[in-house]
Every structure is written in C-alpha cells, then in structure tokens.
Amino acid sequence: MRSNIKLGKIFGIEIGLHYSWFIIAALITFSLAGHFQIVNRDWKPGVVWGAAIITSLLFFLGLLAHELSHSLVARAHKLPVRRITLFALGGVSVIEKESPDAKTEFLVAIVGPLTSVVIGGVLYGIARLMGGDSEANPVIAVLLWLGTINVALGVFNMLPGFPLDGGRVLRSVVWGITRSMERSTRIAARVGQGVAILFILFGIFQFFRGAGLGGLWIAFIGWFLLQAAGANYMEVELKHALQGLTAGDLMSRDSVVVEGPTSVQDFVDHYLLRTGKRCFMVSVQGRLGGLITAHEVKTLDRELWPSTPVQQIMKPIQQVRVVAPDMPVMEALEMMAQADLNQVPVVANQQVLGILSRGDILQALRSRVELQQKAA
Numbered sequence: 001m002r003s004n005i006k007l008g009k010i011f012g013i014e015i016g017l018h019y020s021w022f023i024i025a026a027l028i029t030f031s032l033a034g035h036f037q038i039v040n041r042d043w044k045p046g047v048v049w050g051a052a053i054i055t056s057l058l059f060f061l062g063l064l065a066h067e068l069s070h071s072l073v074a075r076a077h078k079l080p081v082r083r084i085t086l087f088a089l090g091g092v093s094v095i096e097k098e099s100p101d102a103k104t105e106f107l108v109a110i111v112g113p114l115t116s117v118v119i120g121g122v123l124y125g126i127a128r129l130m131g132g133d134s135e136a137n138p139v140i141a142v143l144l145w146l147g148t149i150n151v152a153l154g155v156f157n158m159l160p161g162f163p164l165d166g167g168r169v170l171r172s173v174v175w176g177i178t179r180s181m182e183r184s185t186r187i188a189a190r191v192g193q194g195v196a197i198l199f200i201l202f203g204i205f206q207f208f209r210g211a212g213l214g215g216l217w218i219a220f221i222g223w224f225l226l227q228a229a230g231a232n233y234m235e236v237e238l239k240h241a242l243q244g245l246t247a248g249d250l251m252s253r254d255s256v257v258v259e260g261p262t263s264v265q266d267f268v269d270h271y272l273l274r275t276g277k278r279c280f281m282v283s284v285q286g287r288l289g290g291l292i293t294a295h296e297v298k299t300l301d302r303e304l305w306p307s308t309p310v311q312q313i314m315k316p317i318q319q320v321r322v323v324a325p326d327m328p329v330m331e332a333l334e335m336m337a338q339a340d341l342n343q344v345p346v347v348a349n350q351q352v353l354g355i356l357s358r359g360d361i362l363q364a365l366r367s368r369v370e371l372q373q374k375a376a
C-alpha cells in the first residue's frame with residue numbers, strides 16, 4: 001500500500017494517506033451525521049455535523065494509534081518500520097522485515113488489538129462517568145460511539161484470519177509450537193481464507209435477508225481479506241525463496257556496450273536483434289552515457305533510424321533508476337514494480353557492474369524452487 005499524501009512523521013515514522021481513505025472518511029462522516037441526528041432530534045445541524053466530523057477524525061486517530069502501537073513494538077525489537085498508511089479499510093504498518101522469532105511476531109501483532117480495546121474502554125468509561133446518556137450531551141454521544149467502535153475494532157482484528165492481527169497471533173502461536181515459520185504461515189493463510197469465505201457467505205446471506213448495503217459491505221471485506229490472505233502467502237513464499245540474495249548476485253554481468261555515435265539502424269540490426277538482450281549501455285566519449293532498450297527505438301520514426309545516433313535517443317544515465325549491488329533482491333523487485341521497470345543497472349562507485357532484470361530474478365526463483373522440491 002503506497003501513501004498518496006504524506007502527512008508527516010510521528011516518532012520518526014512516516015504517516016500517509018491513500019486516496020481511498022477520503023471515500024471512507026466521507027462515508028463515515030455522513031453516516032455519523034445520520035446517527036447523531038437520530039440520537040437527539042433537537043440538535044441543530046451545526047451540532048450534528050460538528051460531532052460527526054470530530055468523531056470521524058478521532059476514529060482515524062484511534063486507527064493511527066493502533067498502527068503506531070504495532071510499529072513502535074516492531075521498532076523496539078529492531079524491525080525497521082518504513083511507514084504507516086491509512087486507507088479505505090483501516091491502516092497498514094509497512095514493516096521492512098519479518099519477525100525473527102515467534103515471540104516478536106506475537107507481541108507486534110497483539111499490541112494493536114489491545115491498544116484499540118484499551119482506547120475504547122477508556123472512552124466508554126469516561127462517557128459512563130459523565131452519566132452515559134448520549135441523548136443529553138453530544139460529547140457523551142461521541143465518546144460512546146468511539147468507545148464501542150474501538151472495542152469492536154480490537155475484537156474484529158483478533159479474528160484468526162491472516163492478514164488480520166488475529167491471523168498473525170495464530171501464526172506466531174503455531175510457529176512457537178511447530179518451530180516452523182513456513183508451516184505456520186501456510187496454516188494461518190489457510191485459516192484466513194476460511195474466515196474470508198465465511199465473511200463473504202455471511203454478507204451475501206445478510207444481503208438476501210434484507211440488510212442491503214450492510215450485507216454487501218461485509219461480503220466486500222471478506223473478498224478483500226481473501227485477496228490479502230493469498231497475496232500475503234505469496235509474498236512470504238517469495239521472500240523466503242529470495243532470502244539472502246542481493247542485486248549483485250543475480251545481475252547479468254555480460255552487458256553489451258554500444259558506442260554513442262552508432263546509428264539506431266546499426267544498433268537494431270547488430271545488437272538488438274542479434275544478441276537477444278533487452279537493455280544496452282551506451283558509451284559516450286569513453287564514459288557511460290545512458291541506456292537504450294527497444295522502448296526508446298520505438299519512439300523514433302523508422303526513416304530516421306539510419307541517420308540518428310543512439311546517444312540522441314538513449315535514456316541519459318542521470319534519469320535512470322539504479323540499485324546498489326548489496327541491495328536485497330526483494331527490495332529491488334519492489335522498486336522495479338513501483339517504477340514499472342523491467343530492468344535496472346546495478347551501480348557502485350559510478351560504475352555499472354551489470355544489469356538486473358525481472359527475467360534474471362524469475363530464473364533464480366525457478367532454480368531455487370526446483371532445488372527445494374528435489375530436497376523435499
């Protein structure tokens with residue numbers, strides 16, 4: 001999950017919003033306004049809307065506190081936290097490393113729901129101390145709603161479906177018992193898919209019983225959980241397979257250099273079509289000037305191929321995203337996916353050591369999976 005809008009940093013952790021957050025924030029504010037209108041029909045629109053907006057902001061602050069608790073516990077256990085993103089279905093903490101052991105995983109996972117339940121309990125308690133009658137006072141109405149929703153959030157997150165916190169708690173417990181992180185991940189992912197399917201079925205059932213949008217919403221959350229459980233499972237498998245490999249390990253070293261003044265026609269005839277490679281370095285006056293691929297050639301009219309030198313259409317090296325040889329392959333892959341690149345040059349001390357392509361990574365993945373199957 002990427003952040004589209006960066007809000008700033010709390011405890012050094014970057015906080016951001018995904019565009020989908022605005023849709024849900026608006027929906028929640030509108031439905032809260034409806035709710036407060038029914039709580040006391042005498043409240044003026046200013047009071048109703050003021051309460052709705054404040055409540056929905058506080059609701060997201062509660063979500064943020066939930067995510068922050070995950071992030072801070074992760075960081076206390078030396079797991080680097082990249083950012084927290086709030087989106088339509090809540091928040092995600094982007095933690096760069098998997099927990100090294102079951103206990104850390106357990107603590108990082110369980111602190112979130114605990115935080116939500118504590119926040120909810122405290123707010124509910126304050127509302128009770130103020131008399132607990134939401135009709136009497138908008139502040140009490142706001143506190144009661146927030147108290148209930150935060151407790152509900154904590155309980156919902158404890159459902160044992162990966163990637164919900166409960167799924168991670170389940171995984172850590174299975175991990176602690178079986179001593180196998182892979183087995184526990186598979187089990188937690190399967191249970192997660194089961195929980196997701198139950199959600200979808202329950203949502204559809206509710207819909208046909210007349211719950212309308214509420215039913216569809218539950219089914220949609222189930223569908224989301226199903227996707228996320230599958231994707232999470234794949235990611236863990238992928239990370240495991242690529243563990244310990246760096247960009248330098250998998251790059252192709254036999255990259256071909258084209259002289260800058262070479263015509264595009266010659267480049268196509270003698271390099272692009274003959275070598276079967278996709279990405280070439282262009283040397284300009286003895287130094288690396290840029291990269292050229294079929295993509296750049298396609299942007300040039302065919303009649304101009306014989307008269308245009310490659311250095312004129314190459315992608316200048318200053319504009320090329322590069323990776324260091326010691327960057328973990330998983331990280332390089334993420335960067336390539338985000339920037340929509342098929343290959344990146346591997347650069348150290350301003351020298352190109354080789355080119356890392358998605359093809360290289362896929363090849364390495366295949367060999368590793370084959371070896372694992374033979375070993376099993």
Ligand SMILES: [Zn+2]
Nearest residue numbers: 112113157165
């Ligand atoms: Zn959580």
